[in-house]
Amino acid sequence: MKRADRKFMEDGIRTLHTFNSTPELKGNTRYIFTDADMQARDYLKSLIKEAGLELYEDGIGNIFAVLRGEDSKLPPVWTGSHFDTVINGGMYDGVVGSLGAIEALKVIKDSGERHLRDIAAVLFTSEESGRFGIGCLGSHFITGEEGFVSIEDTKRIKDDSGVTLYEAMTERGYGKDFEKIRKKKGDIFAFIELHIEQGPVLESMGIPIGIVTGITAPTYISVTIKGEQRHAGSTPMNARKDSMCAFAEIVLELESYAKSLGHPNFCATVGKVNVSPNASNVIAGEVRFTIDLRGIKSKPKDKMAEDIIRFFAYLKEKRGVKIEYHIDANDKPMFSNENLVELIEGVCEDKKLPYHKMNSGAYHDSLMMAKLCPMAMIFVPSKDGISHDPDEYTSMDEIMEGMDVLCESVLRIANRTEPLN
Ligand SMILES: [Zn+2]
Numbered sequence: 001m002k003r004a005d006r007k008f009m010e011d012g013i014r015t016l017h018t019f020n021s022t023p024e025l026k027g028n029t030r031y032i033f034t035d036a037d038m039q040a041r042d043y044l045k046s047l048i049k050e051a052g053l054e055l056y057e058d059g060i061g062n063i064f065a066v067l068r069g070e071d072s073k074l075p076p077v078w079t080g081s082h083f084d085t086v087i088n089g090g091m092y093d094g095v096v097g098s099l100g101a102i103e104a105l106k107v108i109k110d111s112g113e114r115h116l117r118d119i120a121a122v123l124f125t126s127e128e129s130g131r132f133g134i135g136c137l138g139s140h141f142i143t144g145e146e147g148f149v150s151i152e153d154t155k156r157i158k159d160d161s162g163v164t165l166y167e168a169m170t171e172r173g174y175g176k177d178f179e180k181i182r183k184k185k186g187d188i189f190a191f192i193e194l195h196i197e198q199g200p201v202l203e204s205m206g207i208p209i210g211i212v213t214g215i216t217a218p219t220y221i222s223v224t225i226k227g228e229q230r231h232a233g234s235t236p237m238n239a240r241k242d243s244m245c246a247f248a249e250i251v252l253e254l255e256s257y258a259k260s261l262g263h264p265n266f267c268a269t270v271g272k273v274n275v276s277p278n279a280s281n282v283i284a285g286e287v288r289f290t291i292d293l294r295g296i297k298s299k300p301k302d303k304m305a306e307d308i309i310r311f312f313a314y315l316k317e318k319r320g321v322k323i324e325y326h327i328d329a330n331d332k333p334m335f336s337n338e339n340l341v342e343l344i345e346g347v348c349e350d351k352k353l354p355y356h357k358m359n360s361g362a363y364h365d366s367l368m369m370a371k372l373c374p375m376a377m378i379f380v381p382s383k384d385g386i387s388h389d390p391d392e393y394t395s396m397d398e399i400m401e402g403m404d405v406l407c408e409s410v411l412r413i414a415n416r417t418e419p420l421n
Contacts, residue, residue: 001111004403012099027088027390032126033168051106059178061125062138067105069117075189076118082127090392097194098123104407115414124365139368144182151178191369194406200385208401209355210379215367217331221291226322229285241320244284265296337374339420347408374420
């Protein structure tokens, strides 16, 4: 088989970087259904057409390229990633696996490789949660979980300025044939995603390829603490119901709890906070914030959530504040298919590429896809472990090694007749 085209990948990464809502910043911002996102879509679709692949989009804007195999009745192999970014993000997150998917199909086609199954490149709509606050939007609708099924569901999902997903979507001509988006178990033979690691592990080990064995999943909790808004000078320390102090205790409790688990794939983060009235001489009356818990196993992650909620009760008693909370999401960690992992290991060995089996601390569309079909991911190194930042970087040599593994793995899966179970 031919090698992937380095120039195609390089040009693609550079060109996608020009579709940017924040050109004044160093990084890239591409939120779903903005002008930048639409330009990226047009560009990716033009690449698919130029490659002579079948092209279609579903109702939520997931883009598909298809290379027919010898038996289109067999469930197809899917490979792909996303092409949106976080605010002021990098050039590689999602983009490598999206361009890589198109290029993998091209390489297999142009090399004249025989394959049994159809192979589809899927470029997912909005994996990042930037605009509508929901990650993996496109793949959520493909798996069709509760709340992500019908066009009605798009009417309750709003961005910060109150625009619904329905409005944003229909304005751009999407929303048609919505019932066709959803796939069921058995429709897809396997899904495989090439992605940058977004962490420091591979670089620190000097290993070019990561094979993902599990993906951690998040639990999101939004919390409001209500205390008493009082004068900062005339309210004695023992007469306060200070919501900021209660907040501080929760943040530190979360930190020590997650640290005590002593595992790199269990994390707790408070990254967003609103303080009211937010004045230097007023005791905060209300603090609203988010909790982001991640874990590679459901039980300890659920226990972390339960224990922190129990801690709220203790604080209410101790500080006389009110604490309200809402669990916004509680996703389950997912594991890669062992047969797929073995197959990718075999590819790395044949290509004499050292690899490391690892968990993914970040979630991906693969987390959703694993609910539908056997899944595996290939990681390439991230310089200094940096991601979701303008300094995100993976060298072209590293990307090309990832492509070598992706192309060969996809071809082998497309010719596999035994079930992956
Ligand atoms: Zn990503």
